[in-house]
Amino acid sequence: MEGGADGFVADYKAAFSLLEVGDPKARQAFAALAAQNPDDALTLFHLVVCSRAMKPM
Numbered sequence: 001m002e003g004g005a006d007g008f009v010a011d012y013k014a015a016f017s018l019l020e021v022g023d024p025k026a027r028q029a030f031a032a033l034a035a036q037n038p039d040d041a042l043t044l045f046h047l048v049v050c051s052r053a054m055k056p057m
Helices: 002-021 024-037 043-051
Strands: none
Touching: 002 024, 002 043, 024 043
């Protein structure tokens, strides 16, 4: 993970790119972002989306 606000945005974009292609690493990437910024609602939302989308049916 990069540092500062610019780093967070870059890491968020990378995590979102993983989510878009259905990569299971997206959940880990959003979890790391959520640990960095636990009050960021959009990050938490996407972490939930990843958790639901990546569950085996």
